[in-house]
């Protein structure tokens with residue numbers, strides 16, 4: 425098995441995959457980044473491109489229309505996309521690491537045959553857990569499902585749902601028996617045309633091209649065969665998927681930080697003040713060197729968690745550490761990158777300020793930084809309080 429994690433330990437296939445994602449990101453996404461940020465909308469040709477490039481079913485089997493690649497490949501795609509646009513990156517991340525993975529891991533053969541080809545080839549997915557009253561306390565969700573013959577009827581609402589403006593397929597967590605507490609939470613798969621109502625679209629500080637909407641369910645009828653993983657199993661399924669998903673967000677933040685670094689550092693060797701390139705002043709050199717160390721630590725944590733997950737070893741603590749740390753690094757490095765470029769870094773033109781705006785979300789979604797620390801602390805307590 426591949427246990428090492430520095431950049432030269434990728435397989436030939438993974439390196440080729442990285443090159444192809446990079447080309448797509450630079451050539452196709454790159455020219456649209458600023459406009460999409462300003463208009464707060466994802467260009468449909470980019471979504472289509474993600475499907476055409478095989479980036480929407482990365483781990484899905486070829487039989488189901490996917491690329492049949494590794495988990496590490498999914499992480500590579502999320503990272504490379506984030507170097508150019510963290511919004512496109514999170515679209516790919518949610519679709520692959522949350523939506524596809526739930527079906528691959530917990531779907532029946534019939535469910536996989538039905539949904540995975542659609543998700544690989546053309547229909548965007550979203551993951552609907554959070555609600556106005558339940559963010560960090562996700563299992564306190566208030567959406568309810570009641571059985572009615574061979575259907576379930578869902579009532580309630582969701583908030584903050586990524587991809588929901590463009591999505592066709594929705595994984596919805598609802599409680600079928602609140603008397604059981606979180607052990608009533610159940611995962612349903614629904615399509616937009618069943619009556620999922622897309623309400624308010626948020627206006628945001630960062631990742632503005634990524635849609636974030638409120639959803640309403642008003643007697644939404646879902647066929648009984650659309651339960652994934654069994655009644656009352658939804659809470660476990662949600663958190664187990666999030667444990668993996670957090671490695672994806674770590675990769676998004678790692679890519680973002682690298683993207684800001686790659687834009688700013690060359691400028692410091694071109695810009696001259698006091699008769700020398702600003703990047704050759706020790707005060708600058710040391711800041712840049714420290715940022716490079718931070719990037720390396722985020723990279724090692726992220727790929728270590730990804731490899732562990734791929735090898736079937738425990739990875740929850742490592743994933744929480746990677747997500748927590750990469751989010752910190754992303755904020756720090758992208759903030760420094762603005763300063764290294766002086767006034768130029770502060771303008772819209774360079775795109776560096778956008779990385780900084782986009783970095784803030786890393787500490788909030790898929791479990792806030794405090795939630796990651798809480799997870800890490802639980803493991804420490806287990807290890808040391810025996």
Ligand code: CAA
Pocket residue numbers: 514518551553554559560561562563586659660663664666667740789790791792795799
């Ligand atoms: N891994 C596996 N199981 C876990 C777990 C973990 N990390 N954390 C908790 N559990 C299980 C427990 O074992 C327990 O199950 P059993 O009763 O079967 O043993 C159950 O969950 C409840 O445990 P707790 O009482 O300790 O948990 P809690 O209710 O205090 O909080 C939590 C649990 C809601 C999962 C919380 O820790 C958490 O992670 N909150 C953040 C929610 C989140 O990440 N939301 C993301 C939404 S999706 C998104 O954001 C996508 C995007 O933006 C791109």
Ligand code: FAD
Pocket residue numbers: 518550551552553554558559560561583584585586587628631636785788789790791792793794795798
């Ligand atoms: P709260 O839970 O109210 O947290 C507020 C503050 O309190 C945070 O600093 C938090 O760390 C702290 N806090 C809360 N509880 C504790 C505690 N026990 N100990 C210490 N501190 C605590 N959700 C989805 O289901 N699907 C999506 O696709 C999705 N996409 C999102 C996209 C965006 C842009 C955003 C902003 C959110 C998205 N979310 C999504 C929701 C996201 O997962 C939640 O915002 C997040 O889990 C935090 O919940 P909250 O916003 O309710 O904050």
